Amino acid sequence: MIPQSKTLFQTASELAHAMTGVPVVIWIEDFQTGEVRVRGRAGLADGPLMVDAIADREETGVIAQVMKSGEEKTAPEVRRDPLFHGVDLSRSPDIFAMLALPVLSRGGKAIGVIGFLAETADRLARLDREALDQVTEMVAGQAESSRRIFYLADATRRLIQSRxxxxxxxxxxxxxxxxxxxxxxxxxxxxxxxxxxxxxxxxxxxxxxxxxxxxxxxxxxxxxxxxxxxxxxxxxxxxxxxxxxxxxxxxxxxxxxxxxxxxxxxxxxxxxxxxxxxxxxxxxxxxxxxxxxGFGWGQRLMGPMDEVEEAISRLFDLDKSLDKLCKDIKAEFGFDYVAVQLIHPIARTIETVFGLGQKMDWVGVKHPMNVDKDLRDIQVDVARSHPRRIEVLRGWDPRFDHWIYDRFGHKDYVRVWTPMLLVRNESSEIEENWWRRARWQEDIDESLPDGGWRFTLKLEGIEDSPPRSYLIGTVDAGYADPQRRITPDDARKLADLVSRGALEVRKAQLPGVLETIAEGARRILDAHAASLHFSYNEDRELFAYEITAGKGRLRFYHHNKPGHFGLWRQAIAEERPRFVPDESRQETDRDLEFFAPNLYGQGIRAIAAFPFVVDDNQSVLYVYFETPHRFTEDELRWAESFVRRAERAVRDAISVLRSRDQNRLLSNLHEIARSLITDPESPDLPRDIAGYVASILGADIVTIYEYFEIEDRFTGPARVGRLLDAEKVLVLPERKDAIQFRVLGESEPVYAEMVEKEAIFRGTPGDFIDREKILSAIACPLEMHGETVGVMFINYRARRQFTEDDRTMLVPTLAASAAMAIQVARSYHRVQQEFRSANQRNECPVQGR
Missing domain, CATH: 3.30.450.40 (GAF domain)
Incomplete structure (x- = not known):
């Protein structure tokens, strides 16, 4: 898995380098200034080479020529190019030629250049054109998203100023x-x-x-x-x-x-x-x-919309915030590694998103949050602890994932897990120095088998449940030397450092944007308060994010159940604001007491619900008045215009972030495929495949059955994940109507968001689905080059909505990697067996001599 998070174009450059085997540099136009800057590089020696280089369109060099013409160009003597004047190339002695490919916008205009560097132009001419096209298309897609966001934002500003x-x-x-x-x-x-x-x-x-x-x-x-x-x-x-x-x-x-x-x-x-x-x-x-x-009246929206765009720009600083936090922690304690796990409220997973230090191979690992206490991973257990606690231990703990523990060699690690907590004050503002009044009290202190040990600290003096406080993630840090110790005082100091860092991390997350939107709507309507409830989950009957702004903000969190007799559902269904009182419906001030009695009792006298729909996330923005209020057509239009623009801004930002995450995943998948294929001798290959799949997809249980087509039989299962009933052994399928054989007849993965309604999962061996409380699942045939080599089952105990990324990229790629790894391993073993047989024949004495 990737060692740490990367910028969007940096990740693309590393993937391009891995695909082509030559150094790669990516230049992209800054659409605001017109400058063409280096945004990613890979395969080059460390040093100043081209890191700060800016390509001027008016230059005569290869980059400028490609930007002007929109056509590729090869420079056989790149060292003579004006771009490299004054640059020390001694650290890259083998680079003489460059193939410069244009990154084109939808209209065919060059908006960037990808440079592939090698010792000769002939070497560049032999590069796989299909791979080059894939790289160029990927980078163009990333740049195009940024270009479109710029043009839309620029058009909005110009329209607001036009009369x-x-x-x-x-x-x-x-x-x-x-x-x-x-x-x-x-x-x-x-x-x-x-x-x-x-x-x-x-x-x-x-x-x-x-x-x-x-x-x-x-x-x-x-x-x-x-x-x-x-x-x-x-x-x-x-x-x-x-x-x-x-x-x-x-x-x-x-x-x-x-x-x-x-x-x-x-x-x-x-x-x-x-x-x-x-x-x-x-x-x-x-x-x-x-x-x-246009026509000037939009001036009232200009300030709040600028603030929303500024908040969105901070989303792209997340890596920077995490990098600073990890470096501060390493510098303070000298840990061998530091990793940050963040909670994804919509997906209900916790994921290791960033790490520094040795053996940081588990960046990208996800764990489901909605699991029974006995099945929780230690990260989830710390994240869901009440009272909040810090854990320090060395050695094995039942909450560890067996596969991760074995695969990444965590046996000798001395580790600490610290919650990343945010606390609200009486006004519901994020409190900056809450940790100064907090007490981390020593709690459990125990010995573990094989010389291991564990102690915990529990948080006192702070209300540790929403809405007064909430967790955004955890920090996991430690030493690879089993003789090192982490003391209770070390743990307390780490908790303080993590709490300070959490404030910056939160600014670079979606809640910071949503809070800016809620405050903007409140100011536009001159309301007393506002709240934004984002991404409703039908199963949990809760919103993933809830943000408030204005006076008395604690009144408006989920404990007040912001359904308000279906106001928000009416607004979404009608695709327009629903407000009370609405005189066109013959409503009066007293009607609010019926629609929202709890809020009426707390002094609210008028309310408006604006639908806020981003992709498939059903959300609502409320504004509240403490005095009687009649909503006018103009003010509703102003507010709705702001909400629609904010909606689009969030949608575009999520799209770009999703593109960045896709590139990270592609890098992960590339590394997974490489590690599996290059280790055909591994006796744990099927289990390693299952482990990687579970980690990438955040699944509860992954099981793989190898299949031998000639013999028409399956091998015993390889499984990763925790079972509710570990005594029940997964049986080897023998009957032809077993689910394993049924999956062989499928041409592609079967996605069951409601497993009880998918015919292929009925009659599973030993009632596995019911026994393990599986709600969603994927059944994958593993096939490569016309040969079926196995089947894979990916199981979830929480209801899962499979995304387009799951269906078009993650699952097919993982299934293909699994099939390829199994096929390569079989070919390797077959060759080895033939080699041994040949040696045995050669060693046999010939009779009669």
Missing amino acids: NLNDVAGILAQTAKELTGAHSSVVWLWNERIGQFTHASHAAGMAWSIKPREDGLTHRILQEGDSIKIDNAVQDGRVRPELLKRGVRSQVGAPIQRGEKRIGVLFVNSNKVAHFTANDVYLLETLAGQFSA
Whole structure:
């Protein structure tokens, strides 16, 4: 697994280096300044080489040439390039040539360069083109996400400052062209007085003198309010012949609205068939939704929205915060390693996300949080302890994961686990120095088998349950030398250091953004308080995150059950704010007592619920008034506009962060595949595969059955994970109707989010599903090059919603790696057996001599 967290492009450069075997440097344009900077490098000797290099588009060097032309270029004598003037290349004596590939935006414009370095141009010419294309596509996808976020944010700022209709339309048209890589774009606005469309603005690409027909696409989009995407204009009769003559081959049209009223249509066109994607349609709808930001009234939203963007930018500082915390801890105590585990409230897992020091191979390991006490991993046990506690131990503990303990050699480690806690004061503000009044009281002190020992400290003087305090993760640190000791005073000092670091870590997490959004909505409406409840879980009947702002904030956490008689569900279903009192529903001030009696009793006299939907996460933002209030159309529109923009900002940020996490996972998966395939002699290969799968996917139990196709039989199972009933041995499948044989007939993994409803899991041996309380599972056939080598079962005791990443990347890649490792091991053993047989034949004496 990867040794530590990386920046997005740094991770990509390391993956590219692993795929090609040559040094790699990635330059990406800074869209705000226009400078082209180094964002990632791998395979180069440590030192100053190109770390701070900036490529100027006006230079004559290879990077500038590729940025200008958008075409690849090979520099056989890269040391003569202007980019390297004044750079000491003595530490990289084998680098003479560079292949520079352009990173292209959707519109074909170069927004970066990937440089592959080698001793000769011939060496670069032999690189696998398919691998180069994969790398370029991956980096382009990352850069494109950043580019789109920049253009949307820039357009919003410009629209807010615009007061002229033509300026607003021009910004929309130009930004639409840039976002989608279109050939041309146009804005048509409906003039009610004359009953015709007027040509408001167009972007470069083609002249728009062709007015919309009365029964054409533009009228239809305006009337129905739905976007239209045309992939092949030649085959679609709705596209006018005049446009076809001008080279239009695909097209998207999106309605423009101001408030509840549709006032125009935004079009983008391409000279390529099927140029536009579903995401382009979403981007255009997002952009068209910014129209109301124009004409100056949006100035009121400008400050809160800038604060939201600033809070979102801090999400990308998480690695920096974790790195500083780990380095401070190492410097203070001299630990051999330090690792940070963070809780993911939506997935309900705790994951080791960052680490420094030796043997940090378990970064990326996840453990499920919702497990019975007897089945908890030690990280989960510390995280869920009440009262909160610190644990220090050396030796084996039943809460350790057997596979991780054995695989990563933790036998001699002296380790400490410390909770990463945040505490709120009476005003519900995050308290900065709470640890100064806390007491860590010595509690358990015991000896363990084989010379091991353990002691704990429990937290006193602090209310240790939500909403007054909550945990964001744990820190795990220690020594590899079994003779070292960690004293109770050491543990207390570590807890203080971790608590200080937790404040910075929290700023770089989603709750910091959500709090800024709640405070922004409160200020826009001049409300007394606000709360944002993010990502509702139907099974737990709780929100993953709950954030408050304003006066008396402790009133608005989950203990008040913010359903308020379904106000938030009504808002989401109707896709608009639901507020009380709403005079159009004949509601009065007293109706709030019925909808939210607990809040009415605490002085709230008016409330509004705004749907806040990001991807599949159902969420709600409430604003509260302590005095009677009548919501006006204008203020609701202002607040809703802010909420929609904040929604999009969070969605875009999550998308970029997900892309970063995907690259980390790809690096993990690449390393896992390499380690499995390069150790074919391992007698524990199936168990190692199961262990890696459980760790990456945060599964409770993973079981692998090897299958021998010629003999039509399975071997005994290899299992990782804790069983409720360890006395029950997993049986070897013999009957052809056993689940293992049924999975052989599947062409791809079977995902069962509700295992009881998936036919393939019925009748499992020994009622394993019921006995182990499995709620969700995946059944994977392990197949490689037409040969089935086994089946794998991935089991969860909590209800699991399998994501697109699970289905399209993680599970298929892990299954392919498992199958390949088993196949390689079998080939290795077969060759070894043939070699031994040949030796035995050669050693046999020949009769008659």
